[in-house]
Amino acid sequence: MTEYVFPTPQTVAVLVAGSSASFAVRRVFCVGRNYADHAREMGANPDREPPFFFAKPADAVVAAAGTLAYPMMTEDLHHEIEMVIAIGKEGRQIEPQDALSYVFGYCVGVDLTRRDLQAVAKKMSRPWDWAKGFDESAPVTSIRRATEIGHPGSGAIWLSVNGETRQTGDLGDMIWPVADIVSHVSRAVVIKPGDLIFTGTPAGVGVLNPGDKVAGGVDGIAEFHFEIGGAQG
Template structure:
């Protein structure tokens, strides 16, 4: 048994629907600008600029319920609802036609973003880490195994704030479908069991205020409701 000089941190994990076991999280990859209308609302050309990747810490993933604290250092916290892909079998240079065999399951999550910090980072040519990778920045539902769900390529994805519609799209609107995302990512890193991929958000992102009630979901996969704290 290995001895550590300090207490070993707990294993980051996410719940599994209908199962007392949990899915351990190794890494969290996020796809940027994977819906055309969102790319345009952020001032980019989806036909000229393909999606790219950034990361969040594994322990940024928390249950998508209860109260999520409004983070420090921002006055412009934005919501981005996303399909989450959980990798169950690793690989490198995975072909798109083989990619779905590497998927363990799916969930629904928020990519919370400190938009003002992101804008500052872009202006200064710096990384986005502080804008994307803060505590509780990735609330996520329980995962549903692909063995039960299949591999959804379409379905409404939506988000409301205080019962007012903000984001509305369809998984079919993704520029890169899940097999393409997995294939591309596996050419840059060796995907491993426990990796999560947040697959991008539709148009309509906007600011959240303390006390706001956020509800979101993807038809056929799941939905959640949480509140933004103070």
């Protein structure tokens, strides 16, 4: 038996809806600017850019419920509502027409972003890690199995803060749909069960402050409610 210097980290897992089982998280990938309206609000041209990806650490994943701490090192925390793909089979160099068979299911997540740190990183051509990969930066709902709900290609996606709607869109507005996203990721890395892929956010991203009550969802998948707590010490 292997002896470790410290206790091994607890496995990060997401509940599977309608089941006592959980989905153990391996890696978290995020596609950027996958809705044309959001790409434009961020100053990009969606008609010319191929998909690009960034990552979050697995332990950034938490339940989209209860109270999440306002993160350190920021005065400009933003919300980005997204549908999330849960991978259930290993694959590489996957063709789009085969990609959906690698999907275990779907959930709804929020890509929390320290926008002020991201702006500095962009200006200085530095990585986005500190802006995107902080503690509790990937709250998600439980996962619905694809065998139960199919593979959503359309449906409303929305987010509100303190009862005011901030983001609305439709999954059909994604520049790169699920099959293309899975295919693109598999051409860069070997995807495996436990991988999560955030699929991008519609326009309307905005500021979150301590005490804000956040709600959102994707039709046919899940809804969530959580609150932003006080700043971390």
